[in-house]
Amino acid sequence: MxxxxxxxxxxxxxxxxxxxxxxxxxxxxxxxxxxxxxxxxxxxxxxxxxxxxxxxxxxxxxxxxxxxxxxxxxxxxxxPRLPFISYPYEWGFAARRAAALRHLELHLAALDKGFTLSDASAYNIQFQGPEPVFIDHLSLRPYRPGEIWTGHRQFCMQFLNPLLLEAKLGISPLAWLRGQIDGIDTADLARLLRWKHRFSWTILAHVFLQARFQSGALGGARKSDAKLKQAQLPLPALRNMLVSLRDFISGLTRGGGQTVWSDYAGNTSYADAEAARKRAFVGSMVAAVKPGRLIDLGCNTGDYSALALAHGAGTVIGFDFDLGALDLAFARAQRERLSFLPLWLDAANPSPDQGWGQSERKGFASRARVDGLLALALLHHLVIGRNVPMDDAVAWLIDRAPQGVIEFVPKSDPMVQRLLALREDIFPDYDEAAFRAAVLRRARIQQEESLSPGGRLLIWYEREGGMR
Amino acid sequence: MIERIFGLAPWLALAYLGFGISSAQAYLDPGTGSIILQAVIGAVTGALIVIKLYWYKLKQFFKGDGKNGADEGGDKGRS
The missing domain is CATH 3.30.200 (Phosphorylase Kinase; domain 1)
Structure with missing residues (x-):
């Protein structure tokens, strides 16, 4: 054993x-x-x-x-084993808001039965499709009459502050959360927020006052620790705090306006007939492979993720760089009850192994090894947008899953032209032949289809040696 | 509302007695700023509830209504 x-x-x-x-x-x-x-x-x-x-x-x-x-x-x-472990620095705004609300809902339900939560770590929330679920049973413990909410500061740092940064200032908290995995310090947020934000009771109390009390305590006027330990919060006040945070957070929306890809319908560069062929090709791969877990890299609003689910994929984890598209994808997954979780990813700089011992939070590479892959209209963003050599980019994609579909978008395509519009073309080797050769170095080609003469090319690869 | 007020009495008594909280399982540092904020919210909520209780009693007195407050509803009592 x-x-x-x-x-x-x-x-x-x-x-x-x-x-x-x-x-x-x-x-x-x-x-x-x-x-x-x-x-x-x-x-x-x-x-x-x-x-x-x-x-x-x-x-x-x-x-x-x-x-x-x-x-x-x-x-x-x-x-039960979760389909994918995600971290708060990979969640879009809608996912973070759903996670925060789930946390508060669970805390209120626990209080009804005389229990409370000993912490408020966002890492204790995971997703099954777009549904947040609390995973740490040991955070629940009996409520002691009059005790303060121990996890309040952590709730602010890991849920409320990142949401406020995005909702009120239009700044994505993801880079900050990745760098500082314990969350965004309340004093830092208080320095960023403006005067007008004090007119919200929630922001005034949980950000400005908390930061002021903290800094006051660090100055000369520090109360004795013994006295602080005796602080009391009556149960009705705790409950009201949780309810008012829930009401406030459910009313927050993502700031920062429209993003590049959030208007995808008007942003595609190919004809309906090509789109239909692409859908049929992807559908046939998924129907044949029936992947338990499929990763859709560059999922956008989730068109092909939904298609994959309809053709028999067990669950889809989508990744995209665009926060507006991610929120649309998340809303769609919730609305259509899809087993689809859209997460944020910069494919040229995926989440690293980090935290204590550099293993507390695992990197993207070790988590994202699944049964099937879709990488549609992604490769040119890596190769031309980020200067990643074609061979390296294809190797990284094929490493994700034993089978999948990768799309090659030629230089003549308007989307690639847009990437090259303001820069010198230093990619003489970016062509179909180089793409096919890169695939063939590590996989065999199960099927391929050109969507139009000299246009986009889809390759369904099957990796040598199957699962790794 | 009235259950809430009666429910509060033990908390106030405990606060008066300076009842401390066992921290046997508290592996998380709640943070000074958060504790003070919660102590303030706790005190303000307590005071508001007490004021409401007396206001209600006063209203009943002037109405000359001997019924107790079990039928009072719709008070959200937000802090």
Whole structure:
């Protein structure tokens, strides 16, 4: 029997950890947290939250059935494996707002049954399609009468502040969140927001006052820690805080106006007949491969993701660079109840391995190895837009999945011409032959189709050696 | 509303007694600014609820209505 391996991101809470064992996802509940967990289970809250889709399902299994390093846990839980682990620095505005609202909804539901949340980490929210789900059962614990909301500061840093930055100032928080994985400091946001923003009670209290109290406390007037520890927040006040944050956040919309690709309908450069052939080609690949998980790189508003789902893909994780398109894709996934999660990606600079030990948060490359790939109208953005050599770009794409469709857009295409409009053409080798050769170096061509003479080319590749 | 007011009494009593919170499971630092903000919100909410309670009692007195407040509804009582 092999040992279970602890997830490198699960170390902060001494109450228990997440392990992976032979493809299964397990969670230990250590003796100090056992009483709290037992109370939680007996209250019926866990089952209730799971039934409402707010909390990831879990079932108790025999702790002796798996070899775990370290001391024996009091309980061992098994969770279903999520299709894809995403991080807050990959979420668009709509996804972050949905995650924040789900967090508040879960907290309110817990309080109704006498429980609360010990933290407010955005990393405890994951997505199943566009549906956010809370994954950390050990964050739930019995509520102690009058206690303050311990996770309030963290909620602000990881949910509220990034949302405000985007909604009120039109600045994407993604680069900031990637650099500072604990979130955006409230004092920093208070320095950025303008005077007019103080007229919102929520912003005044949670940003300006909190920042002022924090800096005041750091100055000479610091209250004694003992006194601070005795601070009280009556339950009705806590509940009102959560409800007013929920109402405020649900009314936020993304600032920053229209983005380049959010008007995709008027932005395509090819004829309807070509689009129909492209759809048929992609559909036939997906129907034949039936990928459990498919990645749609450059998903835009999700046209081909939806098509892939209709042809038998289990779930689609879409990636795009354009925040406006991402929000449209997210809204579509919610509206049409698609098992489709659109996430932000700069393909020329994907999420790195980072955090503690550089393994707490895993990079894109190790997470994004799936069963099927769509990379439609993406390659020219890497090769011409970002100067990535054709061979390297194709290698990176084929590394994602054993089978998939890659589209080549020739230089004559208006979209490529637009990329070259203001710069020198230093890409004499950018042509169909070079593309085909790059594919053939690592895969065989299952099928190919030119959408028009000398126009766009679709290649359905099958990697040598199948799954890696 | 009235349940809320009665529900508040134990909190006020606890606050008066300076009841501290066990931090056995608190592995997260809540942050000084957040604690002070919440203490202020807690105090303001408490005060508002007490004022509302007396205002309500006063109203009942002038109405000369002996019924208790179980039928009062629609008060959102936001902080």
């Amino acid at each position: 092999t040992d279970a391996v602890r997830d490198a991101g699960s170390f902060r809470d001494p109450g228990g950890h997440v392990y992976e064992h032979e493809g299964r996802i397990l969670r230990t509940v250590m003796p100090p947290a056992a009483g709290s967990y037992r109370a939680l289970r007996e209250s019926g809250l866990l089952a209730d939250l799971a039934a409402r889709g707010l909390l990831l399902e879990a079932r108790d299994i025999d702790p002796a059935s798996v070899k775990l390093p370290g001391s024996a846990p009091a309980y061992l839980l098994e969770h």
